[in-house]
Amino acid sequence: MTLGMHTLTAGRGLLFGGDYNPEQWPEHVWEEDAELMRAAGVNLVTVGVFSWARIEPEPGKRDFAWLDRVLDLLGAAGIGVDLATPTASPPPWLGHRWPETLPVDESGHRLWYGSRNQFCPSSPVYRERALALVEDLAERYADHPALALWHVGNEYGQVCHCDDSARAFRAWLKERYGDLDTLNEAWGTTFWSQRYSEWAEIVTPRRAPYIVNPSQQLDFWRFCSDALLAHFRAERDVLRARTPDVPVTTNFMGLFKPVDYWSWAQEEDIVSNDHYPDPADPLAPARTALTHDLMRGLAKGRPWLLMEQSTSAVNWRPHNPLKPPGRLRLESLQAVARGADGLCYFQWRASRFGAERFHSAMVPHAGADTRLHAEVRAHGRELRGLREVAGQPVPARVAMVFDWPSWWALEERGRPSDRLTATDQLFSYYLPFWERGVSVDLVPPSAGLDGYALVVVPNLFLLGDADAAAMTAYVRGGGVLVVGPFSGVVDERAHVRTGRFPAPLREVLGASGEEWQPVEGPVRCRWADGAEFAAHTWTELIEPEGAETVAEFTGGGPAVLRHRAGEGVAWYVATMPEPDALGELAERVLADAGVRGVLPELPRGVEAVRRGDVLFLLNHGADAVRVPLPHAATDLLTGSAVAGRITLAPQAVAALVRGEA
Numbered sequence: 001m002t003l004g005m006h007t008l009t010a011g012r013g014l015l016f017g018g019d020y021n022p023e024q025w026p027e028h029v030w031e032e033d034a035e036l037m038r039a040a041g042v043n044l045v046t047v048g049v050f051s052w053a054r055i056e057p058e059p060g061k062r063d064f065a066w067l068d069r070v071l072d073l074l075g076a077a078g079i080g081v082d083l084a085t086p087t088a089s090p091p092p093w094l095g096h097r098w099p100e101t102l103p104v105d106e107s108g109h110r111l112w113y114g115s116r117n118q119f120c121p122s123s124p125v126y127r128e129r130a131l132a133l134v135e136d137l138a139e140r141y142a143d144h145p146a147l148a149l150w151h152v153g154n155e156y157g158q159v160c161h162c163d164d165s166a167r168a169f170r171a172w173l174k175e176r177y178g179d180l181d182t183l184n185e186a187w188g189t190t191f192w193s194q195r196y197s198e199w200a201e202i203v204t205p206r207r208a209p210y211i212v213n214p215s216q217q218l219d220f221w222r223f224c225s226d227a228l229l230a231h232f233r234a235e236r237d238v239l240r241a242r243t244p245d246v247p248v249t250t251n252f253m254g255l256f257k258p259v260d261y262w263s264w265a266q267e268e269d270i271v272s273n274d275h276y277p278d279p280a281d282p283l284a285p286a287r288t289a290l291t292h293d294l295m296r297g298l299a300k301g302r303p304w305l306l307m308e309q310s311t312s313a314v315n316w317r318p319h320n321p322l323k324p325p326g327r328l329r330l331e332s333l334q335a336v337a338r339g340a341d342g343l344c345y346f347q348w349r350a351s352r353f354g355a356e357r358f359h360s361a362m363v364p365h366a367g368a369d370t371r372l373h374a375e376v377r378a379h380g381r382e383l384r385g386l387r388e389v390a391g392q393p394v395p396a397r398v399a400m401v402f403d404w405p406s407w408w409a410l411e412e413r414g415r416p417s418d419r420l421t422a423t424d425q426l427f428s429y430y431l432p433f434w435e436r437g438v439s440v441d442l443v444p445p446s447a448g449l450d451g452y453a454l455v456v457v458p459n460l461f462l463l464g465d466a467d468a469a470a471m472t473a474y475v476r477g478g479g480v481l482v483v484g485p486f487s488g489v490v491d492e493r494a495h496v497r498t499g500r501f502p503a504p505l506r507e508v509l510g511a512s513g514e515e516w517q518p519v520e521g522p523v524r525c526r527w528a529d530g531a532e533f534a535a536h537t538w539t540e541l542i543e544p545e546g547a548e549t550v551a552e553f554t555g556g557g558p559a560v561l562r563h564r565a566g567e568g569v570a571w572y573v574a575t576m577p578e579p580d581a582l583g584e585l586a587e588r589v590l591a592d593a594g595v596r597g598v599l600p601e602l603p604r605g606v607e608a609v610r611r612g613d614v615l616f617l618l619n620h621g622a623d624a625v626r627v628p629l630p631h632a633a634t635d636l637l638t639g640s641a642v643a644g645r646i647t648l649a650p651q652a653v654a655a656l657v658r659g660e661a
């Protein structure tokens with residue numbers, strides 16, 4: 001069997017813990033930590049993320065003795081260790097002796113040590129030093145009984161424009177294009193006299209007087225993601241060679257633009273994510289659900305690990321409200337409901353010094369005898385009662401397509417409007433499904449679509465021929481497809497597809513257009529039954545070619561079109577409808593697809609999601625609500641029986657299994 005979350009949860013149940021940085025504390029505190037962890041039900045901690053300077057105080061020296069004691073202590077307390085390769089933050093000696101390992105920004109400025117993340121992903125010196133350390137770490141702890149998981153680096157996302165990076169970019173381009181003529185063609189270098197006559201002329205898209213070539217920029221995004229991935233793989237391979245039975249992960253950051261997580265997820269054994277909902281954002285619960293669903297998609301439906309969340313405030317927003325009592329539990333259980341089998345925090349004990357002094361933790365500065373730590377303990381305890389949820393899938397009949405290269409290509413400078421963005425478009429289409437308790441899988445454009453009753457494409461500005469053909473075949477075979485505006489516009493090189501748009505989907509959508517028309521202020525639209533709604537920002541001059549006009553702009557022209565193609569139905573939305581209208585649209589397309597939410601009636605603010613046999617209900621609203629239930633059930637969290645309906649206080653969660661216990 002392949003490695004995965006089950007490797008960790010077998011025997012442990014759901015994972016609970018956090019980042020542990022013992023190097024910030026004297027050893028007597030470690031003993032107390034292990035005791036407190038045990039009392040809180042902690043069964044996994046991430047150790048060593050920022051310990052390079054402690055392990056290798058001078059080039060080539062090793063000090064593992066302290067880490068031996070930490071792992072022994074944790075092992076004796078029955079706590080598994082997610083051991084990090086400490087390569088996210090090299091010691092000052094690396095940058096001091098080898099300044100070429102430091103990253104350079106697009107203006108040519110070197111970024112220095114004194115913080116973290118200061119490395120160039122393409123630096124041969126950094127690579128060599130990092131791998132030597134990883135070798136020794138793997139060698140030392142391969143057989144340690146506490147070792148449960150490898151955590152490679154931390155939140156990869158570095159971008160660098162130094163000469164080493166330019167060299168690596170050229171090698172990447174040679175691999176992609178073979179020769180310069182093909183590259184010149186792909187980048188459209190006849191525009192603005194940009195033709196390259198030898199490889200040495202090519203550099204990363206450094207700061208230039210005006211808009212940089214969008215095809216070059218797109219390839220640079222691809223390269224940066226791949227360069228980091230190459231480094232990740234190199235570390236992973238060292239670990240795998242030594243410990244083939246220990247899973248490997250690296251922590252993602254949700255919808256993080258610089259790294260194409262679809263290409264990364266297949267290179268690791270466990271998908272893990274860091275997520276920090278903004279307590280001041282009323283839409284945070286839905287945004288969080290979207291991020292969790294993305295992680296489940298990246299894990300191909302298998303369980304994933306919430307590697308970092310906060311118990312209360314973070315310190316990195318300009319103004320940092322606390323989480324009110326009960327919120328840490330609500331948010332953590334939301335992740336369980338959406339497929340997480342591990343709930344971990346940054347970090348175990350609040351730091352006294354350093355840049356994150358004011359970040360919350362599982363043990364706050366005020367100590368263990370506090371409201372916050374009591375909540376941590378209670379949550380750890382109740383997770384044990386949810387053991388049976390581990391490994392369970394979250395079934396979904398709706399897929400939503402999201403793609404990094406399309407995101408990169410869409411948001412280059414010099415487009416009709418910078419107010420149409422990939423992630424806002426994604427979220428605005430996701431929200432009405434979340435509000436209706438309809439589970440959604442996030443998938444890449446190349447995913448097999450046949451298992452889904454409904455596929456939603458909020459925006460795919462960049463769409464390859466093969467993916468467009470697969471979507472067309474999906475509809476012809478009986479699927480329901482919804483496509484948002486400004487999709488199918490460019491090919492993989494970011495060249496505009498000529499002819500009427502959206503060229504590769506024109507036939508299946510039964511409609512085509514000639515002009516995009518961004519607008520100021522709202523535009524009025526009308527459904528065929530006469531009801532009006534507002535849309536904004538974007539309109540298209542489009543004509544039906546077989547599709548029916550489901551809604552039109554009151555000023556004339558179709559706004560929403562529906563086309564029967566083969567056995568299925570394709571919808572096209574040529575504007576950006578306001579949220580209620582997107583809700584109406586969601587209901588219509590769900591009806592076409594024959595898909596319903598998990599409950600017939602769902603009060604506003606309540607999230608409903610089924611995971612395996614368990615129906616999770618989470619009240620994110622400010623008021624108590626009653627949720628009608630179709631059958632009698634038992635709440636796994638309280639052990640109580642419920643029938644007819646359940647009342648949920650603000651921030652309450654129910655985990656219901658059918659029948660009475």
Ligand code: GLA
Pocket residue numbers: 154155274276308314315346356359
């Ligand atoms: C990230 C990092 C952690 C820490 C937290 C703070 O997720 O991985 O090291 O900086 O943010 O929120």
